Amino acid sequence: MKLISGGVCAAKGFKANGVHCGIRKNHTKKDLALIVSDVPAAAAAVYTTNLVKGAPLLVTKENIANGTAQAVICNSGNANTCNWNGIQIAQDMCGLVEKATGIAASDVVVASTGVIGQVLDITPIAEHMAELTEGLSYEGSLNAAQAIMTTDTISKEIAVEFTVGGKTCRMGGIAKGSGMIHPNMATMLVFITTDCAISPAMLQKALSHDITNTFNMLSIDGDTSTNDMVTVLANGMAGNAEITCEGDDFAVFMKALNTLTISLCRTIAGDGEGATKLLECTVTGADTLEAAKTAAKSVICSSLLKAAMFGADANWGRVLCAIGYSGADVDVSKVDVSFRSAKGEIAVCKDGAGIPFSEEIAKEILLEKEIDILISVGNGPYSASAWGCDLTYDYVKINGDYRT
Amino acid sequence: MKLISGGVCAAKGFKANGVHCGIRKNHTKKDLALIVSDVPAAAAAVYTTNLVKGAPLLVTKENIANGTAQAVICNSGNANTCNWNGIQIAQDMCGLVEKATGIAASDVVVASTGVIGQVLDITPIAEHMAELTEGLSYEGSLNAAQAIMTTDTISKEIAVEFTVGGKTCRMGGIAKGSGMIHPNMATMLVFITTDCAISPAMLQKALSHDITNTFNMLSIDGDTSTNDMVTVLANGMAGNAEITCEGDDFAVFMKALNTLTISLCRTIAGDGEGATKLLECTVTGADTLEAAKTAAKSVICSSLLKAAMFGADANWGRVLCAIGYSGADVDVSKVDVSFRSAKGEIAVCKDGAGIPFSEEIAKEILLEKEIDILISVGNGPYSASAWGCDLTYDYVKINGDYRT
Numbered sequence: 001m002k003l004i005s006g007g008v009c010a011a012k013g014f015k016a017n018g019v020h021c022g023i024r025k026n027h028t029k030k031d032l033a034l035i036v037s038d039v040p041a042a043a044a045a046v047y048t049t050n051l052v053k054g055a056p057l058l059v060t061k062e063n064i065a066n067g068t069a070q071a072v073i074c075n076s077g078n079a080n081t082c083n084w085n086g087i088q089i090a091q092d093m094c095g096l097v098e099k100a101t102g103i104a105a106s107d108v109v110v111a112s113t114g115v116i117g118q119v120l121d122i123t124p125i126a127e128h129m130a131e132l133t134e135g136l137s138y139e140g141s142l143n144a145a146q147a148i149m150t151t152d153t154i155s156k157e158i159a160v161e162f163t164v165g166g167k168t169c170r171m172g173g174i175a176k177g178s179g180m181i182h183p184n185m186a187t188m189l190v191f192i193t194t195d196c197a198i199s200p201a202m203l204q205k206a207l208s209h210d211i212t213n214t215f216n217m218l219s220i221d222g223d224t225s226t227n228d229m230v231t232v233l234a235n236g237m238a239g240n241a242e243i244t245c246e247g248d249d250f251a252v253f254m255k256a257l258n259t260l261t262i263s264l265c266r267t268i269a270g271d272g273e274g275a276t277k278l279l280e281c282t283v284t285g286a287d288t289l290e291a292a293k294t295a296a297k298s299v300i301c302s303s304l305l306k307a308a309m310f311g312a313d314a315n316w317g318r319v320l321c322a323i324g325y326s327g328a329d330v331d332v333s334k335v336d337v338s339f340r341s342a343k344g345e346i347a348v349c350k351d352g353a354g355i356p357f358s359e360e361i362a363k364e365i366l367l368e369k370e371i372d373i374l375i376s377v378g379n380g381p382y383s384a385s386a387w388g389c390d391l392t393y394d395y396v397k398i399n400g401d402y403r404t
Numbered sequence: 405m406k407l408i409s410g411g412v413c414a415a416k417g418f419k420a421n422g423v424h425c426g427i428r429k430n431h432t433k434k435d436l437a438l439i440v441s442d443v444p445a446a447a448a449a450v451y452t453t454n455l456v457k458g459a460p461l462l463v464t465k466e467n468i469a470n471g472t473a474q475a476v477i478c479n480s481g482n483a484n485t486c487n488w489n490g491i492q493i494a495q496d497m498c499g500l501v502e503k504a505t506g507i508a509a510s511d512v513v514v515a516s517t518g519v520i521g522q523v524l525d526i527t528p529i530a531e532h533m534a535e536l537t538e539g540l541s542y543e544g545s546l547n548a549a550q551a552i553m554t555t556d557t558i559s560k561e562i563a564v565e566f567t568v569g570g571k572t573c574r575m576g577g578i579a580k581g582s583g584m585i586h587p588n589m590a591t592m593l594v595f596i597t598t599d600c601a602i603s604p605a606m607l608q609k610a611l612s613h614d615i616t617n618t619f620n621m622l623s624i625d626g627d628t629s630t631n632d633m634v635t636v637l638a639n640g641m642a643g644n645a646e647i648t649c650e651g652d653d654f655a656v657f658m659k660a661l662n663t664l665t666i667s668l669c670r671t672i673a674g675d676g677e678g679a680t681k682l683l684e685c686t687v688t689g690a691d692t693l694e695a696a697k698t699a700a701k702s703v704i705c706s707s708l709l710k711a712a713m714f715g716a717d718a719n720w721g722r723v724l725c726a727i728g729y730s731g732a733d734v735d736v737s738k739v740d741v742s743f744r745s746a747k748g749e750i751a752v753c754k755d756g757a758g759i760p761f762s763e764e765i766a767k768e769i770l771l772e773k774e775i776d777i778l779i780s781v782g783n784g785p786y787s788a789s790a791w792g793c794d795l796t797y798d799y800v801k802i803n804g805d806y807r808t
Contacts, residue, residue, distance in 0.1 A: 052728030052736045052756070082724060082757050116721040117758030226725055303707065304803055311804030317520040320486060321630055324456030332456045352456070353486050354521030391804065393797050399708055400715030400795065
């Protein structure tokens with residue numbers, strides 16, 4: 001398994017592009033992305049658990065119900081959610097892809113991110129489909145990655161190479177993280193492509209399992225968006241024997257997917273709205289996986305802990321507090337806590353009570369950009385990690401103050 | 405039912421005082437409070453659900469297990485939590501009350517708020533018990549209210565007068581809200597006194613029911629403290645026939661308690677850390693009480709909504725989003741939302757979709773200090789309210805930046 005470049009175009013047979021079509025007012029910001037596979041691909045997706053679901057999600061769900069897709073279209077600047085005509089517009093976007101590429105509308109994954117509650121005008125999309133498809137390229141991943149950004153400060157791409165049945169396979173992805181355009185909410189979108197041959201059922205199984213330990217363990221601000229979606233297209237062009245059951249090949253595929261998704265989680269967390277730090281909380285020694293996950297996620301979601309990390313304050317009381325109210329079945333009198341970064345590691349709490357430590361060294365460790373919060377809750381066999389970011393003035397500014 | 409002055413000393417036979425004993429470094433800040441009833445009182449309490457519980461809570465729980473108490477001692481500046489000797493110190497505090505007042509240590513409610521994980525030195529408390537008890541007064545509520553403050557910006561007192569069985573009864577309370585002293589977490593303490601005669605069992609029943617609609621519907625930042633506690637002492641000195649069962653008298657008592665607790669909830673929410681606005685979210689038309697409460701609390705807890713309110717931004721998408729991920733069983737296509745303040749009311753969402761509204765008028769409404777978020781989710785019979793505050797730069801400053 002090695003990291004390679006190329007993002008969503010790293011896998012054989014995937015082209016991508018991104019253009020500015022005019023949904024966003026800023027002419028320097030791309031707002032329309034297209035990813036196309038040379039051949040039909042197995043498709044899998046997971047969606048937000050929010051009861052309010054964006055119209056594009058509903059259309060995508062229907063389109064990939066048969067386990068195949070060949071293209072992804074995504075706009076930023078408007079989430080096409082909570083509108084009377086959302087479904088129609090999302091279907092029309094798929095229709096535009098069919099018209100421009102010949103790929104059936106029912107084989108298109110459609111996504112939108114941005115303002116909710118404002119009708120999405122399809123005209124600028126229609127007018128730029130020619131430009132979008134003519135510019136499709138096997139090196140177009142960055143364009144697509146840029147076109148799905150909202151308040152993300154960096155574009156997010158990653159790709160890996162791995163071997164299945166003697167064949168070299170590639171898998172790549174692009175993502176957008178927490179973004180906000182009035183009046184909207186954080187929205188995470190991830191599009192993954194691979195040339196590995198895998199059946200739709202096994203692809204969905206891999207994705208559904210993977211996200212329980214990756215994207216579902218990620219929190220920027222505790223708000224679950226209406227438009228969150230992760231999709232994978234697998235076009236089989238690597239030439240390996242199709243993965244149709246569990247076994248070594250599936251394990252390698254899962255490993256590749258997990259490498260990709262953890263990397264994207266970390267990138268999204270570190271680029272959370274207003275964030276200055278990436279936080280990774282790892283809980284070990286739990287008696288159940290559920291307890292480890294619940295405790296880790298509770299710590300990463302605590303506003304008090306997040307604010308303390310912004311201030312590089314070794315406030316372990318907030319870690320204990322967040323474990324205590326998490327609902328996780330742990331013995332709080334056995335909890336150890338330490339903080340770690342590139343500058344070193346410092347233990348701050350042992351058996352649920354404070355221990356003497358150097359505030360100066362703790363400060364130095366916590367001033368770094370990536371902080372690990374390490375928690376041992378006993379001698380059990382389970383562990384889990386969760387990812388998040390600090391709570392900063394800029395988070396408040398982006399989400400409260402940006403119109404004044 | 406009418407509002408009266410006197411706080412925790414409004415009820416007959418309750419004295420209080422607060423002094424600076426030296427747990428807090430700032431000499432102008434009181435840090436030790438005492439409330440004493442002239443006669444033994446029925447006692448009830450509710451405690452944090454955090455698995456990490458402050459030592460004083462455990463001692464209080466034991467002391468009032470028999471349903472009676474006669475005094476409350478509370479210090480600020482140190483939470484006496486996560487320390488090896490916490491229980492002993494809390495018991496010693498009760499012992500000091502016995503020595504100074506003659507009230508049995510086992511009849512004392514003990515509470516602490518402030519830093520956690522640092523051993524509480526009992527010496528300054530012991531040295532100031534004489535001053536504390538000598539200063540006890542039937543007009544001493546404000547002193548006590550001030551002594552339990554941490555980062556609260558205002559002291560919190562309220563009292564009401566009501567009639568039970570022809571006798572005039574009084575009930576009063578003091579509270580402290582979200583406060584932070586390194587390294588600590590938000591802590592809410594509420595002490596209520598009444599001269600109404602009521603059995604311990606009915607007192608506990610009243611309190612346990614009341615908090616499900618009041619303090620349990622309050623959120624400053626989503627973090628549940630280790631030291632939260634609400635206690636009521638009822639000394640019977642109003643001379644009414646003791647309330648020992650449900651009925652009209654109990655209903656009047658519940659009403660008085662509810663008036664008091666809702667007022668304290670609103671005061672605590674409005675004085676949340678860094679808050680500039682009090683938010684009250686009311687959900688009506690739900691099919692179950694649970695759905696109404698879950699939806700209201702989810703909205704009040706949303707960081708995105710809280711930041712939007714700080715910016716006076718009529719961002720109804722965040723309201724819908726928070727309802728959608730709350731887990732409440734509601735039909736999101738039937739949700740109406742409006743915002744209301746002293747400046748008027750404006751509808752912003754109807755049947756789950758945006759409606760045209762004047763951004764200018766919305767802004768004017770949302771620039772007020774008290775905002776009602778009104779949500780109708782259908783035609784069901786249940787409603788619920790929750791209280792919170794906006795998310796501001798100062799919240800981040802208080803909790804992240806205050807040591808740098």
